[in-house]
Amino acid sequence: MTTLRLRPENPADEAPVARVLATAFARPDVATPPEVGLVDELRHSDAWIPELAMVAEYGGEVVGYALLTRVRVRTDDHTYPALALGPVAVAPNRQRIGHGTAVVQAALDAATELGERLVVVLGDPAFYRRFGFGRADRMGLTSPWSGLGEPWQALLLPPSTTDEPPPPGGEVLFPPPWAKV
Numbered sequence: 337m338t339t340l341r342l343r344p345e346n347p348a349d350e351a352p353v354a355r356v357l358a359t360a361f362a363r364p365d366v367a368t369p370p371e372v373g374l375v376d377e378l379r380h381s382d383a384w385i386p387e388l389a390m391v392a393e394y395g396g397e398v399v400g401y402a403l404l405t406r407v408r409v410r411t412d413d414h415t416y417p418a419l420a421l422g423p424v425a426v427a428p429n430r431q432r433i434g435h436g437t438a439v440v441q442a443a444l445d446a447a448t449e450l451g452e453r454l455v456v457v458l459g460d461p462a463f464y465r466r467f468g469f470g471r472a473d474r475m476g477l478t479s480p481w482s483g484l485g486e487p488w489q490a491l492l493l494p495p496s497t498t499d500e501p502p503p504p505g506g507e508v509l510f511p512p513p514w515a516k517v
């Protein structure tokens with residue numbers, strides 16, 4: 337039986353990942369959707385964390401992708417690291433059979449393993465609430481998108497020790513590649 341394989345991307349995945357993004361985010365008004373360039377730029381930036389670029393492979397083909405990259409949160413007196421989730425994409429002919437859920441959960445599990453505590457995402461709550469995401473503005477987190485309300489979401493990952501306090505609210509600072517989308 338063919339099973340879905342979830343693993344971090346390797347250099348050979350770059351073109352297949354771009355194809356999944358281009359087809360999943362295809363729009364009639366652009367030849368290449370901005371998500372393709374966003375991933376390429378993030379891949380060559382300080383925000384990239386190789387273990388957290390997660391690929392879903394089915395029958396030897398890349399069919400899904402979930403990316404977590406570095407952002408920082410500015411509080412009153414310091415900044416601390418967090419993660420942004422996105423883009424998330426599944427090849428159109430493989431959607432709605434669980435691949436998106438599986439590849440996002442694999443990326444979040446890998447982030448927990450690395451000791452990460454906070455993930456933000458801009459997207460449809462109908463998809464993201466299954467992972468535990470909730471409104472980021474209610475956690476005191478702001479961004480250029482916080483005015484959108486529900487789509488601006490955040491998730492606290494479980495701490496490695498029980499006495500670790502949750503990270504404070506603040507302004508989430510996205511690195512320059514995000515200005516593209």
Ligand SMILES: CC(C)(COP(=O)(O)OP(=O)(O)OC[C@H]1O[C@@H](n2cnc3c(N)ncnc32)[C@H](O)[C@@H]1OP(=O)(O)O)[C@@H](O)C(=O)NCCC(=O)NCCS
Nearest residue numbers: 360361424425426431432433434435436437459460462463
């Ligand atoms: C969003 C996406 C990654 C989900 O992947 P998937 O493999 O289809 O998701 P799953 O099969 O694990 O889960 C399906 C559920 O996700 C939700 N969902 C799927 N696509 C969705 C979308 N575009 N918007 C909101 N919710 C969506 C639905 O609740 C769906 O449940 P249903 O089939 O009972 O209606 C995929 O549809 C995709 O690549 N879409 C285009 C790119 C995109 O919009 N990505 C960002 C999403 S914010």
